[in-house]
Amino acid sequence: MTQRKIAHSCPNLTMSVGECSVDECFRFELQTALQYVRLRPFRYTLCRAVPLDINLLHYSDLFLGALLTLLHSKVMIYSPAVILEVTIREVEKIKAILTTQILRTSDECLRFELQTALQYVRLRPFRYTLCRAVPLDINLLFTSTAFCITYVIVALQVTHFAAY
Incomplete structure (x- = not known):
């Protein structure tokens, strides 16, 4: 061979x-x-601070506590906005029902009352604002999240450039 x-x-x-x-x-x-x-x-880090390796289990209590705190604060901040958004949708449905009933009814007295109710709902919309500046609706969720993300990026860039 x-x-x-x-x-x-x-x-x-x-x-x-x-x-x-x-x-x-x-x-x-x-x-x-x-x-x-x-x-x-395998040596990767999260935001150049927390190593992503098998030792991450040591940080699990810290992460769990931070995650629960973050979740609790987000629920407390955004739940009124979500509830108000659902209520605003119900008011929109009421407007549609009032308009439909005005078109369907033949009784003049009932039509007058329905038109008065529709006019009241249109002139006084269901809106809340915080300190007469920030509207409290579903957009609060997105604007505050975008605000937080923007400033986290800015803070990371400042710390990155401060290192040089």
Whole structure:
């Protein structure tokens, strides 16, 4: 049998083609993979502060506490806006029902009362504002989230440029 070096699977073994055992080749491939993992470990960080590795389990209590605090504060801030948005949608439905009933009714007295109610609802819309400046509706959720994200990005950029 001719001797040749089997470079692709067993580079350190010089054997005949039929003598390379599967266990030795598998062992070599496993050793190569482990050596690669040792030389190039998984080292990523979240915002250059929290390492994303197996030690992340040590931070799990911190993350869970921060996540629950964040969730609680978001629910407390946004629940009035969501409730008001649902109420605004109900007022819109009431307007549609009043308009439909005005068109369908033949009684003049009832039509007058329906028109008065519709005029009242149109002139005094269901709206709330915070300090007469910030409207309290579903857009509050998106604007405050966008505001927070913008300033987190600004803070990260300032800390990045301050390092130089």
